[in-house]
Amino acid sequence: MSNNEYLFAAYAATWIIHIVYLGTIVSRYSRLKREIEELKKPAVRS
């Protein structure tokens, strides 16, 4: 591996880690939104 490839690998790894973490936040948020919709359903029926 050349020096530039190590540099690219380090920068890419940094952003992959951050993007994966942001992805988990987005997926948790979507799951929560579905839960809120489920909670609202019985209230609409009553």
Next chain:
Amino acid sequence: MKRAFPILGVLTAILLSYALYQALVGAPTEQTMGDVQRIFYYHVPSAWTAFILFFVNFGASVFYLTKRRPAADIVALVSAEVGVVFCTVVLVTGPIWARPVWGIWWTWDMRLTSTLVLWLIYVSYLFLRRFSSSGQTPTLAAALAVLGALCVPFVYFSIWFFRTQHPQPVMGGGGSIDPRMLHVLLINWLAFSCFAFLVCWSRYRLESLQREVDQAHALESLLGARGSAR
């Protein structure tokens, strides 16, 4: 507040792009290591951001232990989680930088080992938060966080107290740095700090909402149980 988040998000994205440009193009090339030294502009700010987040976790945990405010517990959880992400970046970029410069990916010297131990402490903190359902979990986690925070100054100053392969600290250490490199380093630190703040903010909102939903679920099941008892 709702409008501030996207504005800050755009500003942070611009700052991160500018910091990336400065790190790759603007900063002078280091004479001995060459371009691979530019990993420094991601590695060091990530470490500083992680340390700050662990101190926020410490402050929030102490506040929670004394005042029992749920908001402090959420701040502690969020700062530990984002801090672990930044510490992971440090532990990944460090070996990638070490391989071409030292000829090895890893060595069990004091700085590297203590950073790994710090990361493991906060990962165990997050595991405790995730898998323990006891009502005492926030208190136990806060106590663990106080112990974990003691490790942070040890990691930072380990290169002063022990013979290590790791270079001296850029700030407050024996090393010197080109002012242009320092400028790029501080821009990257500012950019990553803004990014960390935004991530913590969105994670805080998510956690608060999650707790409200959990309370609503608990209330619903309680009302359901009472209804069926009648």
